[in-house]
Every structure is written in structure tokens, then in C-alpha cells.
Amino acid sequence: LPILKEVLASSGVFSSKWKKQEELVYVTAYDILFGQEIAVSGSVEEYIMLHKDTFRTALQKICVKRKVSNVEDLLSEKTTVKPKPRFVRVNTLKTTTGSVIEVLSKMHKVDKDDMVPDMLVLPPGTDMHKHPLVTDGKVFLQGKASCMVAAAVSPKPGWKVIDACAAPGNKTVHLAALMNGEGSIIACELNKERAKTLQHTVRRSGANNIETVIGDFLNIDSNDPSYAEVRAILLDPSCSGSGISTERLDHLLPSHSIDDQDDAGSSARIRKLSAFQRKALSHALSFPSVERLVYSTCSIHQAENEDVVSSVLPLASSLGFELATPFPQWRRRGLPVFYGAEHLLRTDPEDDLEGFFIALFVRKAAAADALEPSEDGGALGRKRKRACTTRSGGLRAFSSLRLSRMDVLCSIWGI
Known part of the structure; x- marks a missing residue:
């Protein structure tokens, strides 16, 4: 990142008009200078491609100044990251x-x-x-930890699925592949520029069962009949990006921005992110027919991970959800800060290449009102209830605390 900033500064073409999209400029410039030639899908990409020769000239001047023969030697000066597969x-x-x-x-x-x-x-x-x-x-x-997220959702072919914060789309198209291209995926993205990247990813994948929605997932009415058949949700919301490898710059994207960990404002930033994450997770839990919900971040912070999950447990329990154990053979689990945290999954940025966090919520068939297909094949068939069990296999039941949905939401959001 310091090298990239130096390139942009010395080129003299990084004007103040791009300040609000600074993170996206960094990522795009990184791909062009150190990675792959990207597809032009937005104004930032067009701007960077227009000035790519200027940026490359600036990079060569830095190499001469540092007395290194190539870019690889320049980058090796700045990183001690061990070789990774x-x-x-x-x-x-x-x-x-x-x-x-x-x-x-x-x-x-x-x-x-x-x-x-x-x-x-x-x-x-x-x-x-x-x-x-x-x-x-x-x-x-795509990194292994990133791929573990969609795999944890484990959607079945034919399901209707929501990817709540979908851009850049790698997890979205992974879901489509896991579903064999059958069923449907609603991919939500609030940022218009990132939505263009999402759409490009979908086109490149060949998936034809993905609907891109440019808008806020939180504005979707979970009781709207259009979403009555949603069976799974992947929620990978904005986070600090603190678990992303420094050799990749995904963490600079607007939905994965990070403040300096030593900066006085970083704790305030994480608190704001955590509040948003709790709100988004609570909303995801409110969809009536969802059976599997994965909450994931690329953060190492407890405040964005275990604390967010812990805060919604009363609501989850009231709606018939329990924590399940994604990838039981994976040794690194959640921090032991609450009963049941051993079901959570963590990956380490040093040992496991990237620092991801995964929580899998599963609605208990025994506790939920399961929908049976109606005679006409519609989603609103007759309901059946079964006796509730407190534990089974790799699932962890929450306490029997029963609160109204609104009471719990108000408690979580501090209303």
C-alpha cells in the first residue's frame, strides 16, 4: 500500500475529485500495476486505464530510486509474508x-x-x-477462506437464496455453482460502482440464475410474499477488513475498508461497523422461511464477530434458530466468550492465509413452523409443528428465552 500511494502521488494525476472513491482507486490501480488487466466497468476503471502508462512510468521511477531492478524486488522490500499457495x-x-x-x-x-x-x-x-x-x-x-463461506451455506439446487452484500460477486457465483445453476439467487449491492463489478463477475461466471438488485438489503421487507420462499441467506457485510492478507488489497474496497489499527478512531469505526452488522444479521434472521444463514466477515476483531453473534442469540432462539458447526474438522473455532462459541469458525491471517469468521445459523425443523407445499405448488402451504428438541448432532440450541421479535430487535439496536 505505501508503494501504491507513492505511485499515485508521484504521477500527479490523482486529483481530489476521486477522494471519495480512494479505496476503489487503490484496488483498481493495484490490479493494473501488480495483477491482472481488469475489465472496464465503471468511471474509476476508465480513469485508471486512461492513465495506466503514467502510473507505470511512476512505478519504474520508484524502482530506479530504490535501486531495484524490477517490481518484484520492490515489493519484497515491503513484505515479510511467507510464501503462500x-x-x-x-x-x-x-x-x-x-x-x-x-x-x-x-x-x-x-x-x-x-x-x-x-x-x-x-x-x-x-x-x-x-x-x-x-x-x-x-x-x-479465490482464497480458501473466502470459498468456505459459500460452502458453509450449502444451498440445495432449486433453492431461492439471498446474497445480502454481494459485490464483488465471487461468493455469489460460488453459490450458483453449488446450486448447479438451478433455483435463484438475489444478489443485493448498495454501491452502484461495486454493483457493476458484481454484474461483470456474474457474466464471466456464466450463471443465469442470479438477479442483481442495486439497493440496500435492509430495505427488503422480509414479510413480502416475493421473499416467502427464500431458504438461505449469505450475509457478508461491510467490515474492517482486518483479516485480509496485506499482499492483496481487497480490504481497501468500500465494503471492506479498514482504519489503521493504532489510529485513535479505529475503535469508533469498529463500533459503528458492529452496530450495522448486528442490524443486518437481525434482519436476515427475520425472513420466515430461511433454513440456513451464514454470517461472515474478513475481520479478526471480536467486536465484529463473536460479539455480533452473541448479541442476536435471543432473537435467533425466538425464531427457532440454533448455531451449527461449519466444517467440524476445522480446528480453529470461535473465541470462548459465550457458551456455544465453539460452533463458530475462524481462520488466521498468518497460518490460514486470510482471517475470516463464519457463523452458521440453522432453523430447527423441530421448532420452526415448516412450510409444506400446497396443492397448487405455492409457497404458502399448510403448516405443521413438531415437538421441540434442545440438541442434536453438531447443533447448539440457545436458551429457551422467548421474546417478541420487536422486543428483541429494539434491544439489539438500542431503541
């Missing part, structure tokens, strides 16, 4: 894992990941940005 996800909407392995194994050692379906592991330093498999959308360059 390259993870790629096979887009099964366009190809098969076997076909991709056959192509890549001619040039690289290729291993199948032992946890995430259709994920491959390549040697550290493998550059795939311009590989035809990537440019054609048959393979996505």
Missing part, C-alpha cells in the same frame, strides 16, 4: 474439476483441497491472472 476455485458452471486439473497439471503441481469442493491448490507464486481458464471464467482466483 495459490488457491483457485473451479467454476463448475462452465467446466469440470477433472478438466481443469488436466490442463494445469501440465505446468504445475496440482492438489485438490481436502475441505472445499472444486478448490485446487497450486504452488506459491503461481501467476494465473492471464491464464485462459481465468479470463474465460472457468477458474476463479
